[in-house]
Amino acid sequence: MLAPMQGLTNSALRRLYLQKYQPDLVFTEFVRVQAQTRKRVAKNELSDMQDHSAVAPLVVQLIGNDPEALADAALLLQAQGIQHINLNLGCPYGRMTTGATGGELLRQPQRLALMLKALRRVCRGSFSVKCRAGYEDLLQWQSLLPLFEESAVDFIVLHPRTVAQRYNGTADHRISAAMAAATSLPVIANGDINSPQAARTLLTRTGVAGLMIGRGALADPMIFQRIRGTAPLEVDPAQRRRDLGLFIGDLWPDYLQKFCGERQALMKIKDVLNFIPDVDLQRDLGKLKRTTSGAAFLARLQHTFPV
Numbered sequence: 001m002l003a004p005m006q007g008l009t010n011s012a013l014r015r016l017y018l019q020k021y022q023p024d025l026v027f028t029e030f031v032r033v034q035a036q037t038r039k040r041v042a043k044n045e046l047s048d049m050q051d052h053s054a055v056a057p058l059v060v061q062l063i064g065n066d067p068e069a070l071a072d073a074a075l076l077l078q079a080q081g082i083q084h085i086n087l088n089l090g091c092p093y094g095r096m097t098t099g100a101t102g103g104e105l106l107r108q109p110q111r112l113a114l115m116l117k118a119l120r121r122v123c124r125g126s127f128s129v130k131c132r133a134g135y136e137d138l139l140q141w142q143s144l145l146p147l148f149e150e151s152a153v154d155f156i157v158l159h160p161r162t163v164a165q166r167y168n169g170t171a172d173h174r175i176s177a178a179m180a181a182a183t184s185l186p187v188i189a190n191g192d193i194n195s196p197q198a199a200r201t202l203l204t205r206t207g208v209a210g211l212m213i214g215r216g217a218l219a220d221p222m223i224f225q226r227i228r229g230t231a232p233l234e235v236d237p238a239q240r241r242r243d244l245g246l247f248i249g250d251l252w253p254d255y256l257q258k259f260c261g262e263r264q265a266l267m268k269i270k271d272v273l274n275f276i277p278d279v280d281l282q283r284d285l286g287k288l289k290r291t292t293s294g295a296a297f298l299a300r301l302q303h304t305f306p307v
């Protein structure tokens with residue numbers, strides 16, 4: 001499944017992945033649930049959800065801390081046809097002004113239990129959580145697991161770093177294996193899955209039910225197909241350029257349509273380019289990122305990443 005990534009996995013990017021790269025499931029960026037207003041979810045966030053859910057399941061990820069507001073938001077989304085809800089328990093950049101959210105909630109198990117209960121009560125489709133292994137302690141998941149089991153979540157996405165670690169160090173998938181062995185709930189492993197080979201090893205060695213891939217799927221959109229064996233495991237540098245040229249070229253018209261104006265679309269597509277890590281492509285990607293108009297962007301793309 002394609003991971004939720006704020007600022008990146010908007011409806012245009014998700015649509016392209018579903019049409020061409022076929023993850024089994026896509027997530028929205030996190031959707032902030034407002035406890036202070038009766039609306040609960042901002043209008044622009046709602047409009048970003050109304051598309052492709054017929055092609056593959058769309059999971060809407062909520063972030064918030066108020067049980068009642070979260071339940072209201074889930075009801076509102078379900079009334080709009082959304083069937084799958086996920087709760088963010090991993091974001092390390094909580095907004096403290098409106099109370100602890102995301103990964104911070106791992107420090108508030110009592111509140112968390114109320115939130116899980118409230119959401120489970122109203123979610124008629126799947127209700128899942130996405131969490132870190134712990135706040136500061138990589139073993140905290142052991143005390144969180146009974147909470148997830150009691151509230152009968154449908155699956156757990158585990159990113160086995162602590163919240164305090166943010167993105168430092170590496171995701172320790174021995175923890176994913178340990179969690180999968182400790183519960184009958186499906187555990188989805190997430191974090192640092194950057195190659196189809198690593199993905200396959202994880203699937204065979206850890207007993208997890210599935211994989212969620214974020215940055216690795218931006219670096220190589222075909223990773224889902226490579227894992228399944230419907231695309232080659234490896235490609236030569238010329239093919240790599242062609243694949244990226246196609247990916248970026250397909251994304252551009254959708255971004256132009258989604259974002260107001262060329263400037264905004266350019267800014268947004270450059271955010272995607274930042275996640276392509278190939279050392280030998282950085283010079284050409286740098287030139288692409290320095291373009292200042294749509295025409296220049298396209299000309300440079302066709303010149304350096306011909307398809």
Ligand SMILES: Cc1cc2nc3c(=O)[nH]c(=O)nc-3n(C[C@H](O)[C@H](O)[C@H](O)COP(=O)(O)O)c2cc1C
Pocket residue numbers: 003004005006007008028029030061088090091130159190191192193212213214215216
């Ligand atoms: C730019 C960016 C934005 C992210 N936004 C979210 C988000 O909205 N919700 C969430 O649960 N995780 C978010 N994450 C975390 C990813 O979903 C994922 O857990 C993390 O990147 C580890 O997986 P990966 O190594 O496959 O990227 C974000 C990560 C990045 C890099």
